[in-house]
Amino acid sequence: MKKKIEKIRNLLMEHHDWFKHSIPLIASENITSPAVDEACSCDFSHRYAEGWSGQRVYAGCKYIDKVEDICMDLANEYFKSIHADVRPVSGVVANLTMYNAFTSDNNGKMCCMSIVRGGHISHGPRFAKSGREIFGTAGTTRGLNIEYLTFDNDEMNLDIDASAKIIREFKPELVLFGGSVFLFPHPVKELGDVAKEVGAKVGYDAAHVAGLIGSGYFQDPLREGADAMTMSTHKTLPGPQHGTLVSNREDLIETLRSCAFPALLSNHHLHNVAGLAIALAEMLEYGKEYHKNVIENAKALGQALHERGIKVLMEHKGFTESHQIVVDITDFEKIIGLGGDIEKLLEEANIILNRNLLPYDIAQGRHYQNPGGLRIGTSEITRLGMGKSEMEDIAEFIKKVLVEKKDPKKVKLEVAEFRKNFQEIKYCFQSVNKAYEYFEFY
Numbered sequence: 376m377k378k379k380i381e382k383i384r385n386l387l388m389e390h391h392d393w394f395k396h397s398i399p400l401i402a403s404e405n406i407t408s409p410a411v412d413e414a415c416s417c418d419f420s421h422r423y424a425e426g427w428s429g430q431r432v433y434a435g436c437k438y439i440d441k442v443e444d445i446c447m448d449l450a451n452e453y454f455k456s457i458h459a460d461v462r463p464v465s466g467v468v469a470n471l472t473m474y475n476a477f478t479s480d481n482n483g484k485m486c487c488m489s490i491v492r493g494g495h496i497s498h499g500p501r502f503a504k505s506g507r508e509i510f511g512t513a514g515t516t517r518g519l520n521i522e523y524l525t526f527d528n529d530e531m532n533l534d535i536d537a538s539a540k541i542i543r544e545f546k547p548e549l550v551l552f553g554g555s556v557f558l559f560p561h562p563v564k565e566l567g568d569v570a571k572e573v574g575a576k577v578g579y580d581a582a583h584v585a586g587l588i589g590s591g592y593f594q595d596p597l598r599e600g601a602d603a604m605t606m607s608t609h610k611t612l613p614g615p616q617h618g619t620l621v622s623n624r625e626d627l628i629e630t631l632r633s634c635a636f637p638a639l640l641s642n643h644h645l646h647n648v649a650g651l652a653i654a655l656a657e658m659l660e661y662g663k664e665y666h667k668n669v670i671e672n673a674k675a676l677g678q679a680l681h682e683r684g685i686k687v688l689m690e691h692k693g694f695t696e697s698h699q700i701v702v703d704i705t706d707f708e709k710i711i712g713l714g715g716d717i718e719k720l721l722e723e724a725n726i727i728l729n730r731n732l733l734p735y736d737i738a739q740g741r742h743y744q745n746p747g748g749l750r751i752g753t754s755e756i757t758r759l760g761m762g763k764s765e766m767e768d769i770a771e772f773i774k775k776v777l778v779e780k781k782d783p784k785k786v787k788l789e790v791a792e793f794r795k796n797f798q799e800i801k802y803c804f805q806s807v808n809k810a811y812e813y814f815e816f817y
């Protein structure tokens with residue numbers, strides 16, 4: 376047994392060492408500050424607190440309740456909402472809470488983006504239209520019938536007129552915006568009005584863009600007509616892995632609450648609620664500057680790759696308005712391979728990013744295991760203090776591997792050297808005490 380434990384410990388150390396010497400570009404990831412980490416390792420992780428704060432099913436919750444109250448207040452302040460449920464343990468669970476609240480138990484209907492165009496598996500039906508089995512959360516867990524909104528590949532966004540037609544014909548109960556490939560704000564206002572015409576609720580899945588939205592960038596779904604906004608708390612919002620649902624619909628609060636508990640949750644990972652409270656305080660303090668830089672870095676990285684002959688989608692729109700860019704690597708198919716092959720090759724050079732379906736991949740015969748694209752995110756590298764000139768450096772490393780075909784093992788040494796200057800987490804409380812001072816002030 377001792378051997379096994381030692382092995383686990385060594386693997387963890389190797390993982391940490393690897394990531395400390397890498398360029399982390401996965402768009403759905405971020406890192407937490409020392410203050411968040413400390414909160415997440417508190418005794419709350421051993422406890423239970425079912426129910427709403429102040430009405431728990433368990434004893435021992437008096438401090439837990441206070442922390443959760445502060446966390447909800449901070450979330451309401453950051454997202455300008457009146458209802459913040461910080462109990463969903465992940466983005467998927469927040470989505471399920473929303474599906475529970477807004478759709479029928481039998482034969483419920485939802486319109487959303489298709490997974491191949493950037494929708495998330497949690498939006499997916501039980502069976503895709505092609506007849507291939509896709510076990511998405513909405514279809515398998517909630518039994519929802521799903522009709523996809525129309526996507527305009529050239530604009531990398533929903534096609535308003537064609538989608539409006541689908542909403543009017545299908546008459547869903549819920550129209551869901553948001554996705555995992557998410558470069559430009561969705562037409563929530565325009566299509567939300569159509570949704571309301573047919574009596575549908577409007578949902579917005581902000582898993583990827585929650586931090587951008589909270590800090591005042593990208594778009595403002597709750598003011599554009601969304602009845603509820605769900606999110607993961609660990610993507611552009613750099614908190615612990617958790618979920619949240621916010622809303623401004625006074626009349627829906629009771630339903631939304633009970634659709635999380637008792638409908639879905641027992642334990643809701645109280646330590647992560649504590650960590651989330653700190654992360655929200657950090658973003659209220661530093662988010663404006665941080666997220667501005669995240670978006671600027673994404674645009675700059677798009678430009679830098681483009682200048683090096685790597686095809687980044689949406690040049691005519693400045694590549695992106697979010698934290699992500701999408702790269703079409705099909706030019707490299709004959710020389711290196713497709714997304715899966717390139718992901719592996721870059722990983723050998725300590726450049727961590729992921730392959731991604733391009734909206735036209737399926738039509739051109741490519742599939743998700745080895746698609747034609749890469750998705751690159753700048754949330755984590757920005758948090759490590761990187762700016763525009765480092766975007767040039769990163770584009771250069773990627774070029775060395777893909778265009779110059781240098782040995783990735785050699786590039787890896789350069790990447791590790793480069794990373795030495797970026798070992799601290801920025802835009803956060805540098806000491807744990809500072810976080811607590813903020814709380815006293817609050």
Ligand SMILES: *Cc1c(COP(=O)(O)O)cnc(C)c1O
Pocket residue numbers: 403465466467468470494495497553554555580582583606607608617618
């Ligand atoms: C990541 C993601 C989720 C799921 O988030 P988890 O917190 O991992 O459950 C949901 N929706 C979208 C659009 C996502 O990108």
